[in-house]
Amino acid sequence: MRRRVVITGIGILTAHGTGKDATWSRIKSGASGISDITSFDSSKYRAKQGGEIKDFEEIPLANLKDKRLDRATRLLVHAAREALEEADIFHFLKNHPVLLSLGTTLGGMISGELFHKEVLALGLNRARLSLVHDYLAHCQAINVFKEFKLRGDFLIFSNACASGANAVGQAFNSIRCGEYDLAVCGGYDTMSEFTFAGFNSLMAMSPSLCRPFDKNRDGLVLGEGAGIMVLEELEHALKRNAKISGELAGYGESSDAYHMTCPEPSGKPAAAAITKAWNEAGNPQIDYINAHGTATKFNDPMETNAILSALGERAGEIPVSSTKPMIGHLLGGAGAVEAIISLFSIMHKTLPPTINYETPDPECGLNIIKEAESYNVKTVLSNSFGFGGSNAAVILKEYE
Amino acid sequence: MNRIIITGIGLITPIGVGKEQFWQNVISGASGVGKTNRFPSLPELLCGEISDTDAVEDLSDRRLRRSANISKYAFAAANLAINDAWDKPADNINTALIFGITHGALNYTQAFHSALLREGVDAASPLFFSDSVLNAPASNTSICLGLGGSVHTLVDGSAAALKAIMLARRLLDGGSADRVLIVCAEELNELSLSCYLQKGISPLSEGSGALLIERETTEGSPTRGNDNKISYCRISGTASIFNPSYPAAALTDALTQCLEKADMDAENIDLIVAGRDMQAGPPFKGVSTVSITHLTGDAFAATALWHVILGSLIIKNGKIPEAVITNKASMPDQVRNVLVYTNDGQGIASAVSLSI
Numbered sequence: 001m002r003r004r005v006v007i008t009g010i011g012i013l014t015a016h017g018t019g020k021d022a023t024w025s026r027i028k029s030g031a032s033g034i035s036d037i038t039s040f041d042s043s044k045y046r047a048k049q050g051g052e053i054k055d056f057e058e059i060p061l062a063n064l065k066d067k068r069l070d071r072a073t074r075l076l077v078h079a080a081r082e083a084l085e086e087a088d089i090f091h092f093l094k095n096h097p098v099l100l101s102l103g104t105t106l107g108g109m110i111s112g113e114l115f116h117k118e119v120l121a122l123g124l125n126r127a128r129l130s131l132v133h134d135y136l137a138h139c140q141a142i143n144v145f146k147e148f149k150l151r152g153d154f155l156i157f158s159n160a161c162a163s164g165a166n167a168v169g170q171a172f173n174s175i176r177c178g179e180y181d182l183a184v185c186g187g188y189d190t191m192s193e194f195t196f197a198g199f200n201s202l203m204a205m206s207p208s209l210c211r212p213f214d215k216n217r218d219g220l221v222l223g224e225g226a227g228i229m230v231l232e233e234l235e236h237a238l239k240r241n242a243k244i245s246g247e248l249a250g251y252g253e254s255s256d257a258y259h260m261t262c263p264e265p266s267g268k269p270a271a272a273a274i275t276k277a278w279n280e281a282g283n284p285q286i287d288y289i290n291a292h293g294t295a296t297k298f299n300d301p302m303e304t305n306a307i308l309s310a311l312g313e314r315a316g317e318i319p320v321s322s323t324k325p326m327i328g329h330l331l332g333g334a335g336a337v338e339a340i341i342s343l344f345s346i347m348h349k350t351l352p353p354t355i356n357y358e359t360p361d362p363e364c365g366l367n368i369i370k371e372a373e374s375y376n377v378k379t380v381l382s383n384s385f386g387f388g389g390s391n392a393a394v395i396l397k398e399y400e
Numbered sequence: 401m402n403r404i405i406i407t408g409i410g411l412i413t414p415i416g417v418g419k420e421q422f423w424q425n426v427i428s429g430a431s432g433v434g435k436t437n438r439f440p441s442l443p444e445l446l447c448g449e450i451s452d453t454d455a456v457e458d459l460s461d462r463r464l465r466r467s468a469n470i471s472k473y474a475f476a477a478a479n480l481a482i483n484d485a486w487d488k489p490a491d492n493i494n495t496a497l498i499f500g501i502t503h504g505a506l507n508y509t510q511a512f513h514s515a516l517l518r519e520g521v522d523a524a525s526p527l528f529f530s531d532s533v534l535n536a537p538a539s540n541t542s543i544c545l546g547l548g549g550s551v552h553t554l555v556d557g558s559a560a561a562l563k564a565i566m567l568a569r570r571l572l573d574g575g576s577a578d579r580v581l582i583v584c585a586e587e588l589n590e591l592s593l594s595c596y597l598q599k600g601i602s603p604l605s606e607g608s609g610a611l612l613i614e615r616e617t618t619e620g621s622p623t624r625g626n627d628n629k630i631s632y633c634r635i636s637g638t639a640s641i642f643n644p645s646y647p648a649a650a651l652t653d654a655l656t657q658c659l660e661k662a663d664m665d666a667e668n669i670d671l672i673v674a675g676r677d678m679q680a681g682p683p684f685k686g687v688s689t690v691s692i693t694h695l696t697g698d699a700f701a702a703t704a705l706w707h708v709i710l711g712s713l714i715i716k717n718g719k720i721p722e723a724v725i726t727n728k729a730s731m732p733d734q735v736r737n738v739l740v741y742t743n744d745g746q747g748i749a750s751a752v753s754l755s756i
Contacts, residue, residue, distance in 0.1 A: 044520070044521045045521060097641075105533060105534065105535075107534075107555070112509075113513065115591075116510065116513050116514075116517075116591070117517065119591065120514070120517060120518070124441055124442070124590070124591070124594045125594070125598075129595055129598055129599070132595055136502070136503070136555070137534060137555040138555045138556045138557070138560075142642075142644065142746075142748075145642055145644050145747075146644050149645055150642075151641070151642065151643040151644075151645065151646075152641070152642060153563075153640045153641060153642050154556075154642055155554060155563060155567070156554060156555040156556060157552055157553065157554065157555075158501075158533075158534035158535050158553045158554075158555050159535050159538075159551070159552055159553055160533055160535050160539075166552060170552075170567070170570075173570065173574065174570070177570065177573065177574060179570070193516075194509075194512070194513055194516070197512075197516050197521060197524045197529075198512065198524070198526075198529035198530075198532075199529075200521065200524075201521075201524045201525065201526040201529050202526045202529065202530065203526075253550045253576075254548060254549065254550070255497075255539075255542050255547060255548055255549060255550065255551040256543075256548075257492075257542050257543050257545070257546045257547050257548050258543060259543065260530050260531070260536065260539055260540065260543065261526075261530050269548060272548070276576075386535070387530065387533060387535065387539070388533070388535050388536065388538070388539025388540075388542075388543075388551075389539060389542065389543065389551070390535065390539070390551060
């Protein structure tokens with residue numbers, strides 16, 4: 001019999017604020033965390049807004065030296081602390097190995113940008129090396145280990161926008177197969193001009209509002225943040241009387257093998273990931289789908305095809321929403337943060353809304369939820385699809 | 401746990417393209433490290449460059465003609481590994497790809513950002529951006545090969561290569577893939593060269609390596625059956641540890657765990673493959689060590705995978721090349737078990753054991 005995996009700690013940090021209560025309260029009310037970009041001059045771009053974290057009050061670090069840390073480390077450590085504290089696991093971690101499984105697309109890109117600016121302004125030998133200390137995408141995980149004095153191992157997945165879901169899914173697999181009893185997993189990314197300019201060059205960002213599944217959608221909006229979960233093998237969690245928030249029941253992944261920036265339009269490869277996750281969870285009734293829903297021209301119909309193909313006749317009736325218009329697309333953090341929002345929908349028995357959705361698109365024939373609704377949500381599917389064709393699906397359910 | 405075997409090998413290295421050229425140069429001790437003026441902003445420096453770019457282009461795919469070098473290296477090595485393992489194209493739906501990477505496509509990252517800063521928003525090329533993301537080499541490879549299984553890019557230092565092997569094993573054990581390509585690649589870049597030079601780390605290098613691994617049947621052949629090709633060796637154990645509080649303990653723990661998983665003791669190890677100045681510790685005092693780094697330069701995760709490939713070729717060919725021996729202790733009559741490890745000195749240590 002396969003080991004069951006439960007969630008015993010949650011940490012989240014988005015444009016909707018710090019912590020799970022603030023985040024859920026604003027998600028449920030359909031508030032928008034999208035506003036004018038302040039971390040760099042966005043006036044020259046087609047899109048000018050994003051989901052930045054503007055009221056981030058950092059808790060003093062215990063073991064890391066403050067000066068050389070990238071914003072990515074700061075966001076990640078903050079969310080990790082919240083999750084570890086909720087799981088009440090610090091004493092356990094002193095004597096037991098833990099897997100830290102994280103997804104990111106950028107790592108410490110803001111530090112890399114600063115370094116490169118200095119290189120161009122001052123020359124190679126005069127740019128400060130300390131700026132790249134926290135640039136590489138595995139440095140932030142190293143910092144988490146150092147801050148919380150962990151031991152064990154880490155895996156850093158950089159699979160574009162599916163990274164966070166992949167990190168959660170592979171942490172789930174590592175517990176399921178008995179490699180670990182406990183894993184800390186999730187994803188993170190920051191708002192960087194490099195990425196903003198990149199998506200601008202691809203004409204992928206909306207100059208107006210992010211409207212997933214809407215006929216008039218014209219692109220995504222970027223965000224930043226981190227989402228972290230503590231996963232435990234069920235017996236392990238029960239033995240230490242941990243508070244269980246929910247269960248991770250299934251995970252599936254696949255690849256399009258199609259195009260670097262365009263998803264495979266039939267949605268068949270994405271459907272394969274959903275089917276794997278659904279089968280692994282024992283084909284439960286899906287009560288809600290937290291869609292990848294980027295609001296790009298190509299993602300939303302592809303995702304519609306994938307959902308309709310994977311979940312059969314009832315698929316068109318299942319409530320679907322995308323929370324990206326509220327907090328932005330968190331890239332490597334998206335899959336993890338959205339898995340957490342999916343869990344909130346189970347815990348609070350509420351369907352999160354798709355704000356800005358007005359005009360149905362016949363190519364996106366799903367049951368899109370416009371406003372938050374009370375609903376007996378027991379099982380949720382959370383989708384993530386990334387650049388280069390990475391597909392991931394996570395199924396969360398109420399713990400019984 | 402299934403028995404996992406290596407059935408295909410591919411290499412793009414400063415000492416040769418393909419396993420035959422690589423092995424010949426390992427035997428002869430030919431160095432691929434030389435002075436280069438390729439980077440005008442840097443002084444002349446020592447690097448391990450890929451000199452046979454024609455061979456890389458010949459192995460490449462038309463769709464990659466405008467891609468970063470790292471993607472070309474990655475695809476070329478993967479292509480070689482697949483052709484090494486299979487006589488005819490196989491169904492790639494259940495083939496996974498795990499990519500280990502340290503820096504990624506730094507040249508395109510730099511080009512995109514330079515254009516943005518110097519020439520403005522409209523000069524920033526979408527091609528440079530899409531190929532600058534860390535998963536671009538893996539995605540390009542999966543697209544060109546039509547791989548529909550799991551595709552992951554793992555980021556780390558040298559350990560990324562051995563962690564990729566660990567994750568690949570998990571996919572095979574869990575039945576979510578029938579075969580897994582493990583690929584690592586790096587490209588030289590002036591910014592990273594400058595940083596590492598200032599830190600005293602040199603010579604660096606570029607290139608790629610690829611392994612194809614599969615489950616073994618009870619008859620000792622790959623599970624795809626009906627194929628007369630034989631495997632290089634088994635991957636008998638894997639382990640990875642991070643312990644920043646006690647870095648010295650990390651390597652000991654990784655080696656111990658790896659041997660436990662392989663159901664072996666330190667006495668069973670005939671040869672160690674590791675970075676040049678690494679010491680595995682007292683249990684392995686009498687075991688000879690080999691390394692490729694002085695011939696190729698350091699390409700981080702790619703070098704770690706070259707070390708796994710070197711260990712596989714030594715087992716397969718039954719010969720320890722003199723030119724790569726960095727610590728000569730007892731020389732076994734037959735190399736049956738090889739331990740490959742990485743250790744960054746900061747607490748990240750990974751190990752893979754290879755067995756006949």
